[in-house]
Amino acid sequence: AIQMTQSPSSLSASVGDRVTITCRASQGIRNELGWYQQKPGSVPKLLIYGASNLQSGVSSRFSGSGSGTDFTLTISCLQPEDFATYYCLQDFDYPRTFGPGTKVEIK
Amino acid sequence: EVQLVESGGGLVQPGGSLRLSCAVSGFTFSNYWMIWVRQAPGKGLEWVANIKKDGSQKYYVDSVEGRFTISRDNAKNSLYLQMNSLRVEDTAIYYCVRDPGGYVSGIYYDAFDIWGPGTMVTVSS
Numbered sequence: 001a002i003q004m005t006q007s008p009s010s011l012s013a014s015v016g017d018r019v020t021i022t023c024r025a026s027q028g029i030r031n032e033l034g035w036y037q038q039k040p041g042s043v044p045k046l047l048i049y050g051a052s053n054l055q056s057g058v059s060s061r062f063s064g065s066g067s068g069t070d071f072t073l074t075i076s077c078l079q080p081e082d083f084a085t086y087y088c089l090q091d092f093d094y095p096r097t098f099g100p101g102t103k104v105e106i107k
Numbered sequence: 108e109v110q111l112v113e114s115g116g117g118l119v120q121p122g123g124s125l126r127l128s129c130a131v132s133g134f135t136f137s138n139y140w141m142i143w144v145r146q147a148p149g150k151g152l153e154w155v156a157n158i159k160k161d162g163s164q165k166y167y168v169d170s171v172e173g174r175f176t177i178s179r180d181n182a183k184n185s186l187y188l189q190m191n192s193l194r195v196e197d198t199a200i201y202y203c204v205r206d207p208g209g210y211v212s213g214i215y216y217d218a219f220d221i222w223g224p225g226t227m228v229t230v231s232s
Contacts, residue, residue: 001169034217036152043202043222044144044152049209050216087152091217095168096154 002026002090004099012107019075021102023088028068032092035064035073038101039084047086048073078104109133109221111203116226123193123230129186129203129223137161137181140206142219143188145199145228153199156188157206171197193230200225 003026013019023033031051036044046055048064051071061076075082083106088099115127127143143155156167156177165177176189186203202225209218 032216034219036219038152043224044219045222046218046220049218050211050214053209053211053216055209055218055220085151089152089154089217089219094166096157096217098152098154101151 001095002029002093002097004088004090004097006086006088006099006102008102009100010103010105012105013078014107015078015080017078017107019078019082019104021073021086021104023066023071023073023099025069025071025090025092029090029092031067032090033064033066033071034089034091035062036087036089036098037082037084038087044087075104080106109205111205111221111223113201113203113223113226116201116228118229118231119193120232121193121195121230124189124191125193125228127188127190127201127203127226127228131184131186131203131205134205136179136184138207140208141177141179141186142204142206143177143186144202144204144219144222145197146202146225147196147199150199155201158186190228193228195230198228198230200227 033051035048038044052064085101085103142157158177174192178187203223204219205221209216
């Protein structure tokens with residue numbers, strides 16, 4: 001199975017900061033990667049699919065990039081509602097695999 | 108309103124069985140791939156299995172292959188997960204998820220857009 005890693009595992013940031021989360025695949029996955037946000041006590045929410053395509057209704061503060069093995073999720077101007085855990089998910093091959101998550105906390 | 112509602116979770120002993128159900132409403136169920144995702148307490152997300160629109164293709168994570176079976180009944184707008192030979196490590200919230208796919212220039216990407224609230228499965232003696 002394709003292994004997904006994320007860095008950092010957690011970070012502290014302030015409202016208004018620009019935040020970047022990295023996801024790395026153990027082999028090339030083209031651009032077949034999605035990003036999900038999960039707040040405590042809530043179900044995950046789709047942010048981005050195909051590495052860089054913003055899901056309908058998601059704030060343009062979120063953007064994704066990358067191809068091959070290295071991907072990033074960027075939050076351009078962190079808002080209070082963005083404090084959550086973020087997961088990447090590869091859909092290049094079966095079984096699909098999530099990254100371990102990156103927790104974004106308030107500084 | 109689009110809804111997914113899981114049921115069937117509970118406490119079961121190791122080696123036991125459970126059948127999870129997911130009742131859907133508000134959309135044409137037969138037009139979508141469907142997925143089960145789980146999350147152990149305090150842990151990350153794990154993709155478990157998916158099933159094609161007509162049920163003709165199914166895929167599983169290695170750890171459940173041969174023990175779990177995903178199925179669907181499009182006439183009843185329902186998704187199922189039969190779980191046999193349950194292990195302590197199967198303890199998790201199980202989410203039913205819809206995948207309409209994200210299409211870009213004719214290429215299909217997974218896009219899990221609607222999630223049910225989940226049902227808790229606890230495997231313990």
